[in-house]
Amino acid sequence: MSSRGLLANEVILLYRRRRTWAMLLALGAVPVLIAVAVRLTSGPPTGRGPAFLDRVAGNGLFVAITGLLVCIPLFLPLTVAVVAGDTIAGEAGSGTLRYLLTAPVSRPRLLLVKFTVAVLFCLSATVMVAVCGLGIGSLLFPVGPVTLLSGTTISAPAALLRVGLIALYVAVSLIGLTAVGLFISTLTDVPVGAMAAIAVLAVAAQILGQLPQLDWLHPWLFTHHWLGFADLLRDPIRWTEFGQNALLQGGYLLVFGALAYGRFASKDVLS
Amino acid sequence: MTGVSDTGDLAIHTTGLGKSFGKRRAVNNLDLAVPRGSVFGFLGPNGSGKTTTIRMLLGLATPSSGTMSVLSQPMPAAAGEVLPKVGALVEGPAFHLFLSGRANLTRLDSADSTTDRSTRTRRVDAALEKVGLGKSARVPVHAYSLGMKQRLGIANALLRERELLVLDEPTNGLDPQGTREVRHLISALAEEGTTVFVSSHLLSEIEQMCSHVAVMSAGNLVAQGTLEQLRAQGRRGVKVATPDTSVAMAVLSRLGLDPHIEPLPGGEDGIVGAVLGPETPEPERLVEGLVAAGVRVRGFTVQPASLEERFVALTGEGFDLVQ
Ligand SMILES: Nc1ncnc2c1ncn2[C@@H]1O[C@H](COP(=O)(O)OP(=O)(O)OP(=O)(O)O)[C@@H](O)[C@H]1O
Ligand SMILES: [Mg+2]
Numbered sequence: 001m002s003s004r005g006l007l008a009n010e011v012i013l014l015y016r017r018r019r020t021w022a023m024l025l026a027l028g029a030v031p032v033l034i035a036v037a038v039r040l041t042s043g044p045p046t047g048r049g050p051a052f053l054d055r056v057a058g059n060g061l062f063v064a065i066t067g068l069l070v071c072i073p074l075f076l077p078l079t080v081a082v083v084a085g086d087t088i089a090g091e092a093g094s095g096t097l098r099y100l101l102t103a104p105v106s107r108p109r110l111l112l113v114k115f116t117v118a119v120l121f122c123l124s125a126t127v128m129v130a131v132c133g134l135g136i137g138s139l140l141f142p143v144g145p146v147t148l149l150s151g152t153t154i155s156a157p158a159a160l161l162r163v164g165l166i167a168l169y170v171a172v173s174l175i176g177l178t179a180v181g182l183f184i185s186t187l188t189d190v191p192v193g194a195m196a197a198i199a200v201l202a203v204a205a206q207i208l209g210q211l212p213q214l215d216w217l218h219p220w221l222f223t224h225h226w227l228g229f230a231d232l233l234r235d236p237i238r239w240t241e242f243g244q245n246a247l248l249q250g251g252y253l254l255v256f257g258a259l260a261y262g263r264f265a266s267k268d269v270l271s
Numbered sequence: 272m273t274g275v276s277d278t279g280d281l282a283i284h285t286t287g288l289g290k291s292f293g294k295r296r297a298v299n300n301l302d303l304a305v306p307r308g309s310v311f312g313f314l315g316p317n318g319s320g321k322t323t324t325i326r327m328l329l330g331l332a333t334p335s336s337g338t339m340s341v342l343s344q345p346m347p348a349a350a351g352e353v354l355p356k357v358g359a360l361v362e363g364p365a366f367h368l369f370l371s372g373r374a375n376l377t378r379l380d381s382a383d384s385t386t387d388r389s390t391r392t393r394r395v396d397a398a399l400e401k402v403g404l405g406k407s408a409r410v411p412v413h414a415y416s417l418g419m420k421q422r423l424g425i426a427n428a429l430l431r432e433r434e435l436l437v438l439d440e441p442t443n444g445l446d447p448q449g450t451r452e453v454r455h456l457i458s459a460l461a462e463e464g465t466t467v468f469v470s471s472h473l474l475s476e477i478e479q480m481c482s483h484v485a486v487m488s489a490g491n492l493v494a495q496g497t498l499e500q501l502r503a504q505g506r507r508g509v510k511v512a513t514p515d516t517s518v519a520m521a522v523l524s525r526l527g528l529d530p531h532i533e534p535l536p537g538g539e540d541g542i543v544g545a546v547l548g549p550e551t552p553e554p555e556r557l558v559e560g561l562v563a564a565g566v567r568v569r570g571f572t573v574q575p576a577s578l579e580e581r582f583v584a585l586t587g588e589g590f591d592l593v594q
Contacts, residue, residue, distance in 0.1 A: 005381055005384070006381055006382050006384070008381075009377070009378045009381050009382070013367070013370070013378065016369070016370070017369065018369070094365055094366075094367065094368075095362075095363070095365025096365050096366060096367060098326075098329075098331055098361050098362075098365065099359075099361075099365060099366075099379055099427060100379070100382050101329075101330070101331060102329050102330075102331065102354055102357070102359045102361070103354070103379050103380075103382040103383040104330075104350060104351060104354035104355065104382075104383060105382045105383070105384075106350075106351060109384075266333065268326075268331070268332040268333060269326070269331040269332065270326065270331075270332060
């Protein structure tokens with residue numbers, strides 16, 4: 001790690017933390033639990049439970065998709081809250097921020113690097129769920145061609161690509177939350193406080209998204225497209241929602257990135 | 272004031288520097304002038320504003336008022352150019368506990384985009400060696416003692432050649448050997464031409480290693496100059512050893528001094544001490560007066576002007592903090 005730049009070092013720092021791996025392993029356990037539960041109770045599909053659950057027994061590839069779906073509302077946002085909340089507040093709380101800044105790292109560069117690392121974590125989290133789901137799915141269930149929502153059937157390798165796309169979609173969905181988290185992290189020197197605030201925000205946004213009285217607000221919530229990856233399971237793929245989601249997340253990134261910069265650039269580092 | 276306009280030979284120069292936290296004035300109207308090549312002691316009791324000043328100098332905190340330049344460049348505007356030339360220890364060391372000392376230093380060195388990557392390993396190891404951590408380089412920092420962490424903090428300041436070292440209480444938590452080693456290290460660096468700005472609340476420490484000193488009290492700069500200049504401003508004192516302390520007190524008071532009884536464990540003699548001012552009688556007159564009043568003078572010493580007396584006079588005595 002001696003001849004690398006700051007970004008590489010921060011990535012290494014993230015993955016040398018036990019906490020990171022604890023979270024990734026917990027996420028990976030979700031599809032495993034789903035697969036084992038389905039396997040042990042292999043009766044006829046009941047149609048209850050999360051979407052795609054009833055198709056798991058027929059095709060192991062659906063374990064990955066179901067796993068991602070189950071993780072989206074709570075587990076993924078929780079882990080993102082921990083990583084995003086820690087970005088600046090964690091360094092401030094442990095006092096290492098003052099030594100980074102006097103090294104020196106310019107404040108914009110530090111924000112950028114920290115944000116990049118957090119987004120990388122989002123991607124590793126969704127990939128983890130997908131990979132564990134594919135692994136356990138192919139172990140416990142048959143794997144074969146997949147019948148898409150549009151009725152057409154594609155080969156298993158082609159379906160694998162779709163699973164990858166869904167993992168990417170979910171990771172992109174988390175960018176807005178990560179940007180909000182980065183901003184919150186610049187507000188405090190207490191990382192746990194930032195983490196809690198971000199987690200609460202993720203849950204609150206989803207609750208608001210359920211209230212029909214707030215229809216006008218829904219398209220602006222960063223959670224709005226979180227469960228909208230079904231279009232990736234059609235033939236041909238419909239990219240509209242992917243694009244809308246990316247645009248919305250990009251908007252959050254711009255706004256909260258600017259807010260984080262505005263706050264952090266002038267912040268007194270007193271810890 | 273002469274020479275102040277010529278900032279070329281000043282490593283640190285502040286004018287009217289101030290910092291408020293809400294209503295509280297932590298640093299007030301500070302005019303520091305730290306000559307290049309000096310070992311500059313920044314002295315003051317707890318809470319007098321040393322660390323706050325250092326944070327401003329390093330661009331960590333924004334001044335509420337005033338301007339400053341470090342290595343002849345305006346701060347914080349030129350932070351990106353100045354800070355690579357400045358090694359800093361601010362308010363104790365801080366590291367990621369699960370990383371080794373070596374990994375922590377490597378991280379901080381790579382954070383500075385102006386460092387030479389090809390020499391990084393060598394420089395990190397050299398810095399660790401300099402502070403005596405060569406053997407513990409690969410141990411996670413959570414297994415370090417307080418003094419080892421402090422040494423690691425100093426090693427971070429020495430990662431590359433610096434023109435200026437800003438060390439906030441560098442000997443905090445160090446054992447006597449460690450303290451001595453840090454003193455030697457600072458002297459050696461100063462001899463190579465590095466300017467060292469070192470804060471402390473311990474006068475003895477500053478006295479042993481500094482060429483210049485500034486004294487802070489409750490956010491104000493109350494004295495600044497070479498060690499000799501400050502010492503020369505000090506006043507001589509007298510000490511009288513006698514069993515008749517109360518009579519001696521009365522006599523010295525009558526002669527215009529402000530005597531005090533120095534606490535002394537055991538023994539029947541008490542010690543009465545007083546500081547000599549410009550208007551007080553010469554010591555021999557004091558002895559005369561004491562003897563005339565029947566005080567059994569068993570010992571009489573005149574103490575030369577000391578920095579300690581000066582420091583106490585400037586910053587106040589006693590445990591309660593000013594403010
Ligand atoms: N983050 C802060 N918020 C509010 N007040 C502060 C803060 N940091 C310092 N102060 C106040 O500023 C004053 C100076 O503090 P500073 O830490 O600079 O003192 P110091 O000289 O370094 O003391 P010490 O020898 O104890 O390290 C103190 O009165 C302190 O209460
Ligand atoms: Mg201090």
